[in-house]
Amino acid sequence: MSNYYLPLHFALIGLFAFPASATADENDAKLLHKNLQNFSSDDLTRQKNSREQWQQRCFELSRPANSSQRSAACREMMRALSGKLTRSTSLFLLQQVERIGGDESVEGLVRLLGDADKIVADAARRALANNPSEKAAHSLERALAIANSDTQIVQLINSLAFRKDYQDLETLTLFLDHSSPQVVVAAAAAVSQAATDEAAQILIESLRLQQSKLIAPSALALAAAIREAGNLAQARRLYEAVLRSNPSGVAHAVAIFGAIACSGDSVADDLLARLNDGDEFVRQAAINFVSHVDESELDAVLRGQSDLPNDARTALFIALGTRRVAAAQEFLIEAASNTVDDGLRIAAIEALGDVGGSDVVPLLLSLLDTSNEGVAKAAAKALGDTQDPQVDKRVFRELESTNDNVRRETLISILNQRRWPKLADVAVDELGSDSEAARRRSIGILTRLGTVEHVTAALLLVDQIPSQDFGRFSKAIVAICSRIPNSNTQAQPVIEAYASADRSDRPRLLSIIGTIGGKNAADFVNQRLEGNSGEEAEAAVTALANWPDASVVGTLLKIAQRGETESQRIRALRGIARVAVLPNSPLSESQQLKVLTQAMKLTTRLDERKLILDRAKAVDLIESVRFIRPFLDNTDLREVACKSITQIGRIKSLRDQYPELVDDLRRIIEVVQDEKVRERAKNALLEI
């Protein structure tokens, strides 16, 4: 039998006296002991119930006001843990102690560090790590002092580091020169947690050791913490110590960055010097810092920028744009106009979009025409970004004055990027374009920027929208109308357009009216149903089937029962299946099911039956299961019935309350063809 922490066990056993009979709260003690034997019961439901009951009590005991009861309960758990328990019960209790244990639990946990079962011993270690008592920290420290394997040492150091209250750096320092890399890493990390000058000094010293590469990550983390706390000088010493230790590429770059950041008043000088460094690695690492230069240092960097290599200047221009440094405009215009290096030029142009006002528009417009695609794209982007509202008008004037389609497209994209409301006027004009791309772009613009006036104008062109774009067009109209505050009148602009529309366009308009919905729309569609026949009535049924909510269910049911044509009745049934269970339905779940049940009775075809059974899965009631269940016997409908019942069967509370649902799931596992559904049914049954 291996005894994982046996040496610790013997060494520590004498440190504490086992507590005399603890005065635990009697009720809690009773509750624990009543449940104890069931914690490892083979009957998983019993095991779960007993554990949940005790765990719930432990959570309750962790309330700040329950300190003495919490302590008593923990003593009771530790007493139980000192007896003979299964591993499973020990781990369960230790997890509770890990969560709520305090001073009272430490002695028992130390004993368990020496448990023969190393899984239990490790759980005890974790419980000590998360125990707020100082005694717990001291126990771990003592255990560390006598630990005799690298693994133990690592685990105990990690436990001390986890606590974040451990300050005895002297002990940890001894491990920084250890032969095991894992121990060195753990010790360095633990030291760095202290975030003090002393910790920094220890790591600076240790970076001279052979294992410096293992220590560098912790030194960098500590340096960042110290830097954030404002001690730049000490942080810089740490970064430089890392740099001296010949670090790996990543650590090297981080240290260069950090060293510049900690240069105090000479950040600009330090940065410029490194940006001009002959070592490419140093130069590239310094470039990382350019965007972080403090405002007060920017002037100095700007003055020195013209002598820098292009990659450094590019980074600088990007940073200037990001910070909207107005003073940089003249440097940027110069670079945007005259630079040969593409990267530098593009950075300057894009930065002008952030920095420049309307006075840079002529330059940017002229750059749109350049044959250099990157430069032209950057100019377009800059025009889209420029904050000055005058830019909209300048770009629009340019749009009005050109017939060049490519240029028009670019200018429209820029105005679209700028979300210029008047662009919707242009978009309406382009709805009838022969170009599919132009039409679709116009529809997109209308969706975002259109108003009721644009709806009226756009609907006049409805006959010019090809069928492949009608869905998009319809969504755009619906999107605009949905911005009308009164939901009952949202369809009004389309209703008004209907009156003057050609007969051939009316079915399309009715379908849009149905998709918008609302009271006005319902009245209007009902009138079309009652007073008309043929194409218009068919379109009215389609409109109802597209309705955005369940308010038209009654009408649809009537049509499903007494519709003039089979086509109407079928579409009504499909519409019922869709709208009855829409999210935010005003119908209760029972009402939803009732509607589906009524609809099912009216079906004559397999397709609608499948659809209704499929939609029934959205009604989370046992009655839904009872409605669907008979179809498990129907070979044509079995698969969809299985799927829907399995979907409802995911609800644990229903399974717990209605064993019949569990029986259904078992049956589904037997009969269903779809492997995914079978898997889902199995998983539902697994969840206890």
Add this chain to the structure above:
Amino acid sequence: MQKKFQLTQRRGWIKSATASMALPMIVPSSVLGRDGATPPSERIVMATIGTGGRGTGDMRAFLGFPEVQMVATCDPVREHRDRARDMVNQRYKSKDCATYNDFREVMTRDDVDAVLIGTPDHWHALITIEACKRGKDVFCEKPECLTIRQGRAMVDAARLYGRVVSGGSQRVIGDYGDVPRLVRGGAIGDVKEVYVSCGDPSGECYLPEEPVPDGVDWDMWLGPAPWRPFHSSLLKGKFRPYRDYSGGGMTDWGAHRFGAALFATGLHHTGPVEVSPPDGEDTPLLTYRFSNGTKFFHNGTKHNIPKYKNIVYRGTDGEVPGIHPPMLRRVDMEGYKGRGGIFGDFVHCVKTRELPFRDIEIAHRATTVCHLGNIAYWLNRKLRWNPETEEIIGDSEASRWLDRPMRGSWALS
């Protein structure tokens, strides 16, 4: 040998980076210590660590990027890593993809620029931090951390080593499209309440013991988590309900939806100041209060208002989804960079050194909201939270839930 340190700085990174002066900017590891390496702007060498369902799904997405070269898969389940390897080899029509049981072996590969972490949650922090130390960028699935302290340690490592560390919630923008723009643009006036629907907290695991199959390194799968006997469902993505490995539905979908709600309300750089569990009386839902008065409600499974699905924003002038006045003014808002959603955003940022959309700080803030909710649920008491110092105020016992000691020799050092 002269170490190379080539860097192409691009605008966006600097723009984002100025928000954090602690961020040094380091190039991908492929240009460190190697002469003649392919420039990082052309090729990103990646490894996938954690190749179960989600990790493999993410890997498949990265395989679609021509500039990404996946060179290794790593998982303590042989079947998982081999299956992922075959997928990679099939994609490249080669047999070059290496497999590893232990992620530390991946870390020793200097040619790997970035890692995709698709492991269960209890591994995320350890692997992320080690990758940062090794100069590798990280795409880490959500929820990005198991505890609040782990999340902060991940942020610190990313900043210290100047790594691009992206969380993995593709839904903040992907699912909610223009909603954040509407909310930030003032479409509903001042946001007063946000109802966020997601699952409930995790709990203890009561699965029975099963024999460990051949090809499964169970000790490695557990890693820093407390020991328990093997059960096969844990390998199949069913670890989420269990506290030792995950925060449950609360952190699973909560990482998406609370992330989206924080982003839309502009609170994604801070956190709540108070978290109150439901009490069946005045507080029907778990309630977060922020210092500006905004309240978030957790619409969970046990405690919920059924009519609120997904995320609902209620403001002084309207509701989203729902009725609100038109919002036409221009709103500058962060979004994905590059092409290809959150994966493309990461690829783009690895090349340009910009901060990704789901930067680890943002991800940490989102998961912190979820974790605080879990703690309040578990302990069934109100928590006061300082989002600056990231400390629970006046409840040292609740503070013990901010982190957990790790098993064996594992530690965030």
